[in-house]
Amino acid sequence: MPVVDLPLGATEDRITGALDIERALAGGEKKFEPGLLARAHGGFLYIDEVNLLEDHLVDLLLDVTASGENVVEREGFSLRHPARFVLVGSGNPEEGELRPQLLDRFGLCLEVKTPTDMADRIEVVKRRDLFERDRAAFVESWQKEEDKIRRRIKRAQTMIGDVNVPDDVLEKAVKLCMTLGSDGIRGEITLIRAARSAAALDGAKQVTAAHLRKVAPLALRHRLRRNVLDEFDTGVRVARALTEVLPA
Amino acid sequence: MSAALAASLFAVDPINFGGLRLRARVGSARELFLSDLAALLPEGTPLRRMPASISEDRLLGGLDLGATLATGQPVAMRGLLGESDGGVIIASMAERISAHTIAHLCTALDTGTLQMEREGMHAIIPARFGLVALDEGEEDEGLAPALLDRLAFHVREPDVEPLASKSEIHQARDLMARVAIDPAQIDELVSVAAAFGIASPRACLFALHAARACAALNGRKQVSAEDLQEAARLVLAPRATQLPAPPEEQQQEQEQEPPADQPEERTSDDQPDDDNEINIPEPGAESMVEAVRAALPADLLRKLVAGDPAKRGPQNGGSGLERRTLRRGRPAGSRAGELSGGARLALLDTLRAAAPKQILRKKLLPQGAAHPPLLLRKEDLRIKRLIERTRVATIFVVDASGSQALHRLGEAKGAVQLLLAECYVRRDEAALISFRGKEARLLLPPTRSLARVRRELAQLPGGGGTPLALGISMAANMAETIRRKGDTPVLVFFTDGQANVTASGVGDRAQAETDAIQAARQLRASGTRCLLIDTSPRPQPRARKLADDLGARYLPLPAAQAQKLSAAVKAELPR
Numbered sequence A: 001m002p003v004v005d006l007p008l009g010a011t012e013d014r015i016t017g018a019l020d021i022e023r024a025l026a027g028g029e030k031k032f033e034p035g036l037l038a039r040a041h042g043g044f045l046y047i048d049e050v051n052l053l054e055d056h057l058v059d060l061l062l063d064v065t066a067s068g069e070n071v072v073e074r075e076g077f078s079l080r081h082p083a084r085f086v087l088v089g090s091g092n093p094e095e096g097e098l099r100p101q102l103l104d105r106f107g108l109c110l111e112v113k114t115p116t117d118m119a120d121r122i123e124v125v126k127r128r129d130l131f132e133r134d135r136a137a138f139v140e141s142w143q144k145e146e147d148k149i150r151r152r153i154k155r156a157q158t159m160i161g162d163v164n165v166p167d168d169v170l171e172k173a174v175k176l177c178m179t180l181g182s183d184g185i186r187g188e189i190t191l192i193r194a195a196r197s198a199a200a201l202d203g204a205k206q207v208t209a210a211h212l213r214k215v216a217p218l219a220l221r222h223r224l225r226r227n228v229l230d231e232f233d234t235g236v237r238v239a240r241a242l243t244e245v246l247p248a
Numbered sequence B: 001m002s003a004a005l006a007a008s009l010f011a012v013d014p015i016n017f018g019g020l021r022l023r024a025r026v027g028s029a030r031e032l033f034l035s036d037l038a039a040l041l042p043e044g045t046p047l048r049r050m051p052a053s054i055s056e057d058r059l060l061g062g063l064d065l066g067a068t069l070a071t072g073q074p075v076a077m078r079g080l081l082g083e084s085d086g087g088v089i090i091a092s093m094a095e096r097i098s099a100h101t102i103a104h105l106c107t108a109l110d111t112g113t114l115q116m117e118r119e120g121m122h123a124i125i126p127a128r129f130g131l132v133a134l135d136e137g138e139e140d141e142g143l144a145p146a147l148l149d150r151l152a153f154h155v156r157e158p159d160v161e162p163l164a165s166k167s168e169i170h171q172a173r174d175l176m177a178r179v180a181i182d183p184a185q186i187d188e189l190v191s192v193a194a195a196f197g198i199a200s201p202r203a204c205l206f207a208l209h210a211a212r213a214c215a216a217l218n219g220r221k222q223v224s225a226e227d228l229q230e231a232a233r234l235v236l237a238p239r240a241t242q243l244p245a246p247p248e249e250q251q252q253e254q255e256q257e258p259p260a261d262q263p264e265e266r267t268s269d270d271q272p273d274d275d276n277e278i279n280i281p282e283p284g285a286e287s288m289v290e291a292v293r294a295a296l297p298a299d300l301l302r303k304l305v306a307g308d309p310a311k312r313g314p315q316n317g318g319s320g321l322e323r324r325t326l327r328r329g330r331p332a333g334s335r336a337g338e339l340s341g342g343a344r345l346a347l348l349d350t351l352r353a354a355a356p357k358q359i360l361r362k363k364l365l366p367q368g369a370a371h372p373p374l375l376l377r378k379e380d381l382r383i384k385r386l387i388e389r390t391r392v393a394t395i396f397v398v399d400a401s402g403s404q405a406l407h408r409l410g411e412a413k414g415a416v417q418l419l420l421a422e423c424y425v426r427r428d429e430a431a432l433i434s435f436r437g438k439e440a441r442l443l444l445p446p447t448r449s450l451a452r453v454r455r456e457l458a459q460l461p462g463g464g465g466t467p468l469a470l471g472i473s474m475a476a477n478m479a480e481t482i483r484r485k486g487d488t489p490v491l492v493f494f495t496d497g498q499a500n501v502t503a504s505g506v507g508d509r510a511q512a513e514t515d516a517i518q519a520a521r522q523l524r525a526s527g528t529r530c531l532l533i534d535t536s537p538r539p540q541p542r543a544r545k546l547a548d549d550l551g552a553r554y555l556p557l558p559a560a561q562a563q564k565l566s567a568a569v570k571a572e573l574p575r
Helices: A012-016 A021-027 A036-040 A055-067 A118-133 A135-162 A167-180 A186-202 A209-223 A234-245 B002-012 B028-040 B056-060 B065-071 B099-111 B145-149 B166-178 B183-195 B201-217 B225-239 B247-256 B286-295 B298-306 B319-327 B347-364 B402-407 B409-426 B450-458 B468-484 B509-525 B541-550 B562-572
Strands: A003-005 A044-048 A069-074 A077-082 A086-090 B019-023 B047-050 B061-063 B076-078 B087-091 B113-118 B121-126 B129-135 B153-155 B330-336 B382-387 B392-399 B429-436 B439-447 B488-495 B529-534 B553-556
Touching: A003 A036, A012 A036, A012 A055, A012 A069, A012 B113, A012 B347, A021 B347, A036 A044, A055 A069, A118 A135, A118 B183, A118 B201, A135 A186, A167 A186, A167 A209, A167 A234, A186 A209, A209 A234, B002 B019, B002 B028, B002 B153, B002 B166, B002 B201, B002 B225, B028 B129, B028 B166, B056 B061, B056 B099, B056 B113, B061 B113, B061 B121, B065 B347, B076 B121, B099 B113, B099 B129, B099 B145, B129 B145, B153 B225, B166 B201, B183 B201, B183 B225, B183 B286, B201 B225, B225 B286, B347 B382, B392 B409, B392 B450, B392 B468, B409 B450, B409 B488, B429 B450, B429 B468, B439 B450, B439 B468, B468 B488, B468 B509, B488 B541, B509 B541, B529 B541, B541 B553
Parallel strands: A003 A044, A044 A086, B019 B129, B019 B153, B047 B087, B087 B129, B392 B429, B392 B488, B488 B529, B529 B553
Antiparallel strands: A069 A077, B061 B076, B113 B121, B330 B382, B429 B439
């Protein structure tokens, strides 16, 4: 499965694909050279510092993620190719907000914070130090653990089609979204989809309220209306709505 | 002596230390320090100077204009990051580096590579380097926190102490990889970092590395307590955001102390810990705590004792940077055109346009005629399109009706003053509209003279009905005019949303409300950025509803203290 990086400095021609300039100049041959979108098809497209991406490139991505297809109309080319991929972005919101339209394209949203537990911090420093001093040995030592996770995901992938969402869980999901006032119904759909994945990961055939609780902050925190006066981040608002709608 | 030791350690392993921030004025002391440092690097180490204004082409690489035209084939040109692989980059005026350049530097520092996806080229280029950031910023400006976090050493003033000798450094380089550290020493280091309120795990890793380098510099294969102290002094002390509580008072302190310090001052990956537990350093770490405490610069120590935030990221200050990025155009593709008026050639697009026609053009030449490898015609030329940041004009729309005059007009005026200060900093324009009685009035068209806005505002009388629809329509018209000039309008409404005069100036509450909603929705359709500040004594559902109809951010005035208000407006302004 391809995992393609889209670096910040990328130019439009490398993203959408363009005329293969070398061939064109050498032999006058008109050949299309596919770009990053073509390479990412069927896999992942990762953008670090996605909030700093140039506006005209964001527009391009918005278009492609909506249609699942890259339409090229340039340099005498008129062609289209499928470009369906999982969009993964990371960035520090303090350096610039993501445009709401683009934010909406992400199914899940995760907030990463520095660990506050002392033992965790020591562990992080030690592992990173080991990694820096001998990468190969470090990777080797975690191989088994990684394989285990991979197998778990594989198993979940095969059974996800059979995971059932009971009506009462669906109702709770809708109620949660209504309480939070999330825009549209994309929130509900993503929430259910994520809860089903969580159940499959657990090897469960039924989605429960516990699964819903686990994934709600991921699926909903970026779908709430921003309120300048609200001191709390949106994750806290989701947590509050959870205790209201889905008491543990 | 800390600057000299930091520079020596950095010279041992520039790449893994990320870099060194040197906060100093231009002068012979700084230049001497830099040339001493350069002399310690191995022969042939790339050493590049990077200006703050470096373009993306030069930083990342692109097409080589001269070579490409000469050969008729695309020829790649390395960027500064690639050229500096294995060496050191010296960035002058680092506090002025643009956000994009910072992001590129951070990515390269994190991954050691540069992924090129530019102008028809695709390549992964090694880019491992150490960065010396020369920071000449004043107190309230400074290097971007994300970059600062990735530089091991933060040095204030170069000192006159000599650096380690070349042979010592050379020996340390060889020994470095074999220096052992006791796991308990790592625990100590992490606990000391936590006690001083240092959230970033990178700081601990750098300190660890510095302790190793220190041992290696002294010819030892095992990190000693002294090495740890030196490392803590050099790497941790400049990052301290709080002082550790003395052990005997710990219990009490924990009860009174508010969680660390003000979280809004921090970047998100620099969150303070609410967990007071971290205030207790590991046993055996006291000497390190003392070393760090002793190394705290006097002014930093004073701030920490006073409970002030020690570090202010430039995200709120740094107005110079903001202004600069505001005015500078960002690339947005290319278009056919002539090279005049300072337009820049989009080389690749020009070549692309010319390429398909080469064979035909060569055929049309007289048989055997000499010709350049590439036959360019004027119609092939493509120029870079830049998006120029437009000027922002903030339109203040003030409800001066009777209900307003009673309670809030004075406060609203005060709030406008605050926002004007913000406009002034950004060199934006401001305009003033008021509505009361039967009409809306344009008190001042968009102007840079903020003093005039202030004067008009001071003379603004209050009283009468509330022709909300008229106020909104006038604001919408003005926004349209501003947009046609190519500038960006931002509307700030001060009202309680209680309309009672219709669009035709007649007193009729029900109709007035309908008219206001209609005007608001029309304005919303234009996509103008709006902010509504609810001036009623208690937040009103009606004002909130109006904000929704406008597509505006809603902010009730009672809660809208100075800072929040200007932060909210800032958030509405285009970056």
